Amino acid sequence: MGTRSKKQVKPSRRRPGGSKGKHNPHLEDYEKYMPVEEKPKNSLYHDWGHQAIINYLIGKAAVTRLYPLVPDTLVPLLIQHSGNQEDVEAAFEKIKGLNEKPERFDSFHEKYRKMYGNYVREIEWCCSELRKYLPKKEYEELIIDSTVHHIRGVLGEHIDKMKEMMVSGAAKENFNREPTKKEEIIKKIMKKAVNFNFKHIFNPAGWLVGDVEIEDFNPLTTEMLMNVKDCLMLRAPRMRQLPEQACLLA
Numbered sequence: 574m575g576t577r578s579k580k581q582v583k584p585s586r587r588r589p590g591g592s593k594g595k596h597n598p599h600l601e602d603y604e605k606y607m608p609v610e611e612k613p614k615n616s617l618y619h620d621w622g623h624q625a626i627i628n629y630l631i632g633k634a635a636v637t638r639l640y641p642l643v644p645d646t647l648v649p650l651l652i653q654h655s656g657n658q659e660d661v662e663a664a665f666e667k668i669k670g671l672n673e674k675p676e677r678f679d680s681f682h683e684k685y686r687k688m689y690g691n692y693v694r695e696i697e698w699c700c701s702e703l704r705k706y707l708p709k710k711e712y713e714e715l716i717i718d719s720t721v722h723h724i725r726g727v728l729g730e731h732i733d734k735m736k737e738m739m740v741s742g743a744a745k746e747n748f749n750r751e752p753t754k755k756e757e758i759i760k761k762i763m764k765k766a767v768n769f770n771f772k773h774i775f776n777p778a779g780w781l782v783g784d785v786e787i788e789d790f791n792p793l794t795t796e797m798l799m800n801v802k803d804c805l806m807l808r809a810p811r812m813r814q815l816p817e818q819a820c821l822l823a
Contacts, residue, residue, distance in 0.1 A: 606694055608673050608811040620680035624779055629681040632780035636692050638727045643692070646719050647699040654706040661702075668698045685780070690809035693819045697810070700818035716822055756792075764790045767797065782806060 619625065648665055652658045672691040675684040704712050768787045778785055783805030789798040807815045 603667060603671065605814045606668060606698055606810075606812055607671055608690065608694075609813055611811055615682065620682040624776055625681040625685075627775065628780040629685040632685045632689055635727075635780065636688055639724065640692060642720055642723050643695045643699060646723060647696065647703070650715065650719060651699055651703050654703060664702075665695075665699075668695055686805075686809050689780075689805065690811060693806055693816050694810040694812065696822065697812070697816035697819040700822060704818060713821075720822065759792050760790065763792045779805075783808070 644665075648661065652661045655661055669691075671694065673687040675687050679687070700716060703716070707715065764787060767790050771785060771787060776785065778799070782801045784802050786800045786802055787797050788800045791797070804820075807820060810816055
């Protein structure tokens with residue numbers, strides 16, 4: 574494969590695809606990663622209340638510990654598969670340049686929203702670029718193998734606790750057996766109590782996915798079926814397009 578001389582390389586004018594069909598991440602259309610200004614529609618309590626403070630404190634600690642996943646794991650993988658370190662590093666710097674900076678008078682919710690959104694944006698860009706080099710199955714195996722050890726090492730205990738509380742849609746059948754009258758009464762009371770707790774007292778998943786609604790609850794096993802009404806992970810970056818790859822990775 575032929576190579577270009579440095580005099581011929583003009584990063585600002587080259588087109589996506591690089592030389593001889595190679596995709597060049599430095600040439601990605603960055604517009605879709607740019608945060609879009611949105612008029613706040615949240616209540617004062619939503620932005621400054623105790624759950625916003627909890628999300629900020631827990632989320633800030635989690636994101637700070639998880640952040641090395643991007644520069645230490647995902648970016649090197651992209652460099653390895655693209656074969657172009659200079660362009661990958663330049664593109665990553667450009668993506669970081671899109672990050673929103675928390676302002677002094679931002680609410681707790683908005684400060685965390687920006688921090689979380691910046692992290693999701695970087696993951697989305699890196700995974701989207703890496704996906705262009707690999708078949709779907711190989712890409713998924715690589716991403717999972719490369720990130721699961723880091724994430725579990727950082728949040729393992731917390732993630733395990735959340736997994737114990739959550740039940741996927743596929744497991745909904747576990748709730749479908751006909752309960753006794755006594756179980757039905759207990760179930761209804763507990764469901765309302767748990768929903769009240771998540772909405773007004775403490776939502777342990779708030780920093781990760783935002784507001785949730787408990788669709789079903791098993792008081793015997795404490796398993797619950799959650800409905801994420803408006804996922805914080807998808808909305809935090811305020812991108813022009815929802816972050817698909819970051820969501821799949823999560």
